[in-house]
Amino acid sequence: MGKRLRRICLYLTLCSTGFVQITGVVHWKWILPFFALTLAAPLFQNWIEKKTWKTLWNAGVLGLFVILASDAKETGVRFLLEDGLILAAFCQVHLLNNLGRRQNPDLFFFNGFLIALVTAFFSPDSSYILLFLAYVPGLFLAFQLRSIEQAGLDPDSPGTQPEAGKALRISVFALGFSFLGFGLLPRDFQREGWASALLGSGNPGQEVGFSDRIELGQKGPTKLSNKPVLELRGIRGQLAFPPRYWRGTTLSLFHSGSWEQDPRMTHPGKNRLAPYWRQTSSSTWQRRSLGEEKGEFEVRFKLSGIPQIFLPVQGIKIRSPMQAIQGRKDGTFFRPWLPIKEDGFSYFVTLGKPDKPRHIPKLLRSSLLIPPMDQLPPNGRAFLNRVRATLQPGSSPLRIARILAEKISGIAPYLLPGEKGAARNLEDLFAGKGAHCEFFATALALCLREFRIPARVATGFLLREWDSKKCRGIIRKKDAHAWVEVPDIQRGWVVFDATPATSSPTASDPEAEGQARNGILSRFWTSLLGFDQRKQQALLSSPSFWLSLLGLGIGYWGLSFLLSRKREQLPLAYRNYHRLIKGLGIHRAPHETPGEVLQRSQLPPDKQARLEEGTKRLEASYYGRET
Amino acid sequence: MLPTPLGMKALGFYGLCWFAFTATPYTNLFFFLILFQSLLLILGLGLPHGYLRGVEVRFPSSIKGRKGEPLTFEIAWKAPDKARAVDLWGMGLQPTSTQKKKKKKQRLASLGRGGERRMTTKVSLPTQERGVFHLTSLRLRTSYPLGLFRAQKTISDTLEYWILPNPIPQSMRMVSQNSLERGEEEPEQLLSDRGREMAGIREFRPGDDPTRVYWKKSAQRGVLVVREGIEPTAHKPELFILDETQEKEAFERQLEALAYWGQKQEREHRGLTLRCLSGDLRFGTRGKCWEEFDRFLAHAQPAPNPVTESTPQGNSHG
Numbered sequence: 001m002g003k004r005l006r007r008i009c010l011y012l013t014l015c016s017t018g019f020v021q022i023t024g025v026v027h028w029k030w031i032l033p034f035f036a037l038t039l040a041a042p043l044f045q046n047w048i049e050k051k052t053w054k055t056l057w058n059a060g061v062l063g064l065f066v067i068l069a070s071d072a073k074e075t076g077v078r079f080l081l082e083d084g085l086i087l088a089a090f091c092q093v094h095l096l097n098n099l100g101r102r103q104n105p106d107l108f109f110f111n112g113f114l115i116a117l118v119t120a121f122f123s124p125d126s127s128y129i130l131l132f133l134a135y136v137p138g139l140f141l142a143f144q145l146r147s148i149e150q151a152g153l154d155p156d157s158p159g160t161q162p163e164a165g166k167a168l169r170i171s172v173f174a175l176g177f178s179f180l181g182f183g184l185l186p187r188d189f190q191r192e193g194w195a196s197a198l199l200g201s202g203n204p205g206q207e208v209g210f211s212d213r214i215e216l217g218q219k220g221p222t223k224l225s226n227k228p229v230l231e232l233r234g235i236r237g238q239l240a241f242p243p244r245y246w247r248g249t250t251l252s253l254f255h256s257g258s259w260e261q262d263p264r265m266t267h268p269g270k271n272r273l274a275p276y277w278r279q280t281s282s283s284t285w286q287r288r289s290l291g292e293e294k295g296e297f298e299v300r301f302k303l304s305g306i307p308q309i310f311l312p313v314q315g316i317k318i319r320s321p322m323q324a325i326q327g328r329k330d331g332t333f334f335r336p337w338l339p340i341k342e343d344g345f346s347y348f349v350t351l352g353k354p355d356k357p358r359h360i361p362k363l364l365r366s367s368l369l370i371p372p373m374d375q376l377p378p379n380g381r382a383f384l385n386r387v388r389a390t391l392q393p394g395s396s397p398l399r400i401a402r403i404l405a406e407k408i409s410g411i412a413p414y415l416l417p418g419e420k421g422a423a424r425n426l427e428d429l430f431a432g433k434g435a436h437c438e439f440f441a442t443a444l445a446l447c448l449r450e451f452r453i454p455a456r457v458a459t460g461f462l463l464r465e466w467d468s469k470k471c472r473g474i475i476r477k478k479d480a481h482a483w484v485e486v487p488d489i490q491r492g493w494v495v496f497d498a499t500p501a502t503s504s505p506t507a508s509d510p511e512a513e514g515q516a517r518n519g520i521l522s523r524f525w526t527s528l529l530g531f532d533q534r535k536q537q538a539l540l541s542s543p544s545f546w547l548s549l550l551g552l553g554i555g556y557w558g559l560s561f562l563l564s565r566k567r568e569q570l571p572l573a574y575r576n577y578h579r580l581i582k583g584l585g586i587h588r589a590p591h592e593t594p595g596e597v598l599q600r601s602q603l604p605p606d607k608q609a610r611l612e613e614g615t616k617r618l619e620a621s622y623y624g625r626e627t
Numbered sequence: 628m629l630p631t632p633l634g635m636k637a638l639g640f641y642g643l644c645w646f647a648f649t650a651t652p653y654t655n656l657f658f659f660l661i662l663f664q665s666l667l668l669i670l671g672l673g674l675p676h677g678y679l680r681g682v683e684v685r686f687p688s689s690i691k692g693r694k695g696e697p698l699t700f701e702i703a704w705k706a707p708d709k710a711r712a713v714d715l716w717g718m719g720l721q722p723t724s725t726q727k728k729k730k731k732k733q734r735l736a737s738l739g740r741g742g743e744r745r746m747t748t749k750v751s752l753p754t755q756e757r758g759v760f761h762l763t764s765l766r767l768r769t770s771y772p773l774g775l776f777r778a779q780k781t782i783s784d785t786l787e788y789w790i791l792p793n794p795i796p797q798s799m800r801m802v803s804q805n806s807l808e809r810g811e812e813e814p815e816q817l818l819s820d821r822g823r824e825m826a827g828i829r830e831f832r833p834g835d836d837p838t839r840v841y842w843k844k845s846a847q848r849g850v851l852v853v854r855e856g857i858e859p860t861a862h863k864p865e866l867f868i869l870d871e872t873q874e875k876e877a878f879e880r881q882l883e884a885l886a887y888w889g890q891k892q893e894r895e896h897r898g899l900t901l902r903c904l905s906g907d908l909r910f911g912t913r914g915k916c917w918e919e920f921d922r923f924l925a926h927a928q929p930a931p932n933p934v935t936e937s938t939p940q941g942n943s944h945g
Contacts, residue, residue, distance in 0.1 A: 147774030195650035
């Protein structure tokens with residue numbers, strides 16, 4: 001690796017460390033030394049071949065491994081990603097400071113690209129695109145130097161310098177065509193991937209997602225999928241703070257660690273708790289509300305095959321222009337049939353303040369209190385007794401629910417199933433082991449039932465990504481959530497969420513933060529992430545897209561034509577001569593003089609005379625005299 | 628079009644990325660980066676051709692070297708402005724550690740960038756025995772600008788070069804061997820600085836060329852002495868009898884002496900008659916050109932069944 005290539009590699013290392021930094025996964029205390037070691041690389045250059053340097057450096061590498069290993073031992077797999085990114089960034093710094101003159105930097109290139117590839121999934125906003133745009137020309141320049149080295153030449157010697165302009169042009173070309181292919185190439189946006197399908201079929205609880213039943217105690221690691229499920233678009237009204245909880249199913253029966261739907265509640269029909277939903281047409285339902293409507297959303301399904309209609313508790317009207325919808329007795333809605341091939345089913349939800357129920361029907365109350373007792377583990381009961389002791393006599397059910405939710409959310413941290421130290425049953429949760437939302441919701445619902453407060457568990461989605469300026473939001477598969485709903489005679493169904501908010505899997509969702517920012521790049525980033533089949537079809541059917549593509553092509557051709565003309569700087573006489581020989585069908589070999597062309601040409605007399613004339617004119621212009 | 632070592636690794640990396648992409652659920656960013664990699668490979672595959680187009684190499688009409696010395700010759704490049712990082716490869720004999728020779732691909736020369744003016748590059752090949760050798764599969768290659776794939780074009784099937792014997796006079800060899808056997812120092816240089824054989828030294832006489840003063844001996848003797856060269860005479864020996872029945876080593880020594888005499892005769896613009904089994908061959912004045920003499924030196928082989936017992940050692944000229 002020569003001096004020039006080392007300089008480019010320094011730049012690429014800065015980019016790689018930058019990629020890691022912008023994910024926000026790795027703490028600054030790790031990143032800063034890497035930046036320092038990268039910038040100091042020119043100073044270390046002379047020591048690379050020395051044994052003392054190698055010994056010191058390798059001792060440092062060993063030290064880093066020890067720190068990372070002990071860290072991993074303490075924290076488990078929670079910081080596996082951070083440790084991995086630290087190692088990857090350090091690998092780049094290590095290679096930069098240790099590759100000798102005779103060693104090739106191929107590993108360095110691939111590790112750098114791998115960092116760019118992996119960090120793409122964790123990068124919060126458009127800064128990734130900016131960094132990638134800066135990274136690509138550096139990569140091409142490094143490749144140029146490598147190809148010069150491969151030809152047995154020294155890239156540091158004069159006459160073999162890389163061409164930055166060429167690297168930039170190739171970068172623009174490669175990126176431009178990548179984006180073009182990204183927009184135009186057909187693909188399956190809903191593709192699961194064979195590994196996911198393979199693993200998923202063996203264990204349905206592998207991926208976080210919406211479910212209409214809950215089974216506690218599932219083992220095995222889970223992952224968070226960014227796949228969009230619902231796309232929300234505000235149509236009218238005050239939509240700065242849209243409802244967060246979008247309910248799909250309610251679960252009332254708890255049995256052997258599982259929550260299931262109560263068949264009495266899931267039958268189609270009038271809902272049990274007032275205000276009652278009325279069907280005004282096959283695809284429209286509404287209920288009484290207090291005051292005016294607060295706004296309307298269009299909700300579009302991004303995944304097919306889901307019969308549930310997701311609705312917040314503030315919903316007062318629901319209509320679907322595409323398909324009939326059916327209401328259930330628990331106040332949820334569903335599509336009675338699913339089309340074989342559906343393309344973006346959508347419905348409209350109007351928000352408001354539903355009328356007061358005024359009373360809770362007995363059947364509902366009894367159904368929300370079964371099974372009766374003894375479902376809590378002993379340590380759960382002890383916890384309950386402790387909470388009971390702190391409650392003031394005569395506290396309202398809602399107040400009790402609020403206090404319980406607060407207390408339960410504080411007993412354990414949030415952990416996904418399969419993570420090290422994750423709870424496998426309620427006893428583990430009350431013992432302080434981390435768990436996911438279903439555990440916290442179960443604990444709260446059972447505790448409430450112990451207080452004889454009717455409660456049910458609802459599953460659905462949590463809205464985390466909402467752009468209040470554009471009134472658009474997206475709900476992803478990973479946003480699946482479970483919470484508790486308590487009926488109240490004044491407020492209807494009241495939501496209580498006992499899941500620790502700060503440790504929620506996407507509490508600080510990077511993409512949501514990215515969306516909140518303004519600017520062309522942010523918009524570009526958002527559209528890149530949210531590009532789907534519908535947008536692709538819209539793009540392909542848009543004449544302005546094809547016209548701009550045509551314009552770009554013409555512009556590129558025109559610019560390169562002008563530049564080539566300027567580069568050649570051919571005088572008029574030369575241009576005329578070239579035009580003439582082209583017209584006569586003569587191909588002039590490189591380095592062939594006009595005289596030689598004339599000598600070898602065997603043309604009919606008239607054409608030969610024209611060629612002679614043209615050659616004379618050219619020579620006259622060149623030498624300033626007739627020949 | 629073949630992948631370079633970097634290209635091979637890149638293909639492996641690309642394959643792994645595709646594997647991961649098909650294995651996992653679809654994501655836009657992954658798809659974009661896969662596309663970018665695909666385009667990188669396509670560019671790597673297509674671009675080098677443009678940098679190789681129009682590049683030509685001219686070799687010297689005859690390439691000759693001396694036994695025991697590295698063979699060096701110049702090649703002329705004719706390359707357009709666009710040409711970059713082009714190297715010339717050929718298949719030739721390479722000495723190995725086991726003293727055996729193996730045919731191996733080797734880089735002969737490299738060109739940084741093309742241009743209007745004609746550029747020359749020195750090619751150096753390792754030392755070889757006397758004989759006629761060939762460089763085969765001569766190809767121009769470039770992997771510029773991405774270094775992932777190599778464009779190549781064959782410019783010539785074969786290139787012949789001759790390794791001639793080192794011109795050493797028989798007398799010097801004998802003096803040298805005798806002196807070394809007796810433990811004496813190396814004999815004095817037999818050829819003067821003007822390339823003529825030195826007959827001896829004598830005292831300086833008025834009218835002598837002052838540049839021929841032998842300063843070292845003058846200092847030793849205290850009087851001015853001059854080098855005395857063998858003056859060209861009209862009756863110089865012009866016949867060399869080559870005994871082809873000699874064993875290989877002896878035959879090689881004869882050729883070295885022959886090369887010496889040939890060189891000397893050529894320098895003095897005179898001819899040389901070579902008497903061998905196939906008859907008399909005349910080179911130089913009233914004979915074949917000296918190029919033919921070199922061809923003979925490179926191609927000459929001892930007779931298949933040498934008769935060692937009846938053949939006198941050495942050779943004669945006179």
